[in-house]
Amino acid sequence: MHSESLASFRWDGTPGVFRAELRFAPTQNGGSRSLGNALCQVLVVKNGAISTQFEQDMRRPSSNSIAVSADVTDAQLIVLTVRQADGEQFGDHLMWLDPRVEPIGNSK
Numbered sequence: 001m002h003s004e005s006l007a008s009f010r011w012d013g014t015p016g017v018f019r020a021e022l023r024f025a026p027t028q029n030g031g032s033r034s035l036g037n038a039l040c041q042v043l044v045v046k047n048g049a050i051s052t053q054f055e056q057d058m059r060r061p062s063s064n065s066i067a068v069s070a071d072v073t074d075a076q077l078i079v080l081t082v083r084q085a086d087g088e089q090f091g092d093h094l095m096w097l098d099p100r101v102e103p104i105g106n107s108k
Helices: none
Strands: 005-010 016-024 037-046 049-059 066-071 077-084 094-103
Touching: 016 049, 037 066, 049 066, 077 094
Parallel strands: none
Antiparallel strands: 005 077, 016 066, 016 094, 037 049, 037 077
16 A cells, blocks of 8 residues: 555454554665655544554664554454655555454354
8 A cells, every 4th residue: 555545444343353464565666765654554443433453653664564463343444544654655655464354252
């Protein structure tokens, strides 16, 4: 996802944890390996209220892969966002790798 973007997914409220690995996409076609700064978030909507369950400021080249973990229990919507930070949107292409919701507790 490039900054400014979001992706949203309906969820049935089943107890679970959203997990993924977050990292910058490799640079291509002579792109700068030093540009890139974005704020990444996992937001959830529960009973009409939105809350932040995960937030990470990603900066290239210092950021390595980040493990994402966000409780989505009772959520009706899961929203992944990538927002501009310093330097506008240059180099702000981030990958959410292996995204999944892992069940917790006695869920079916």
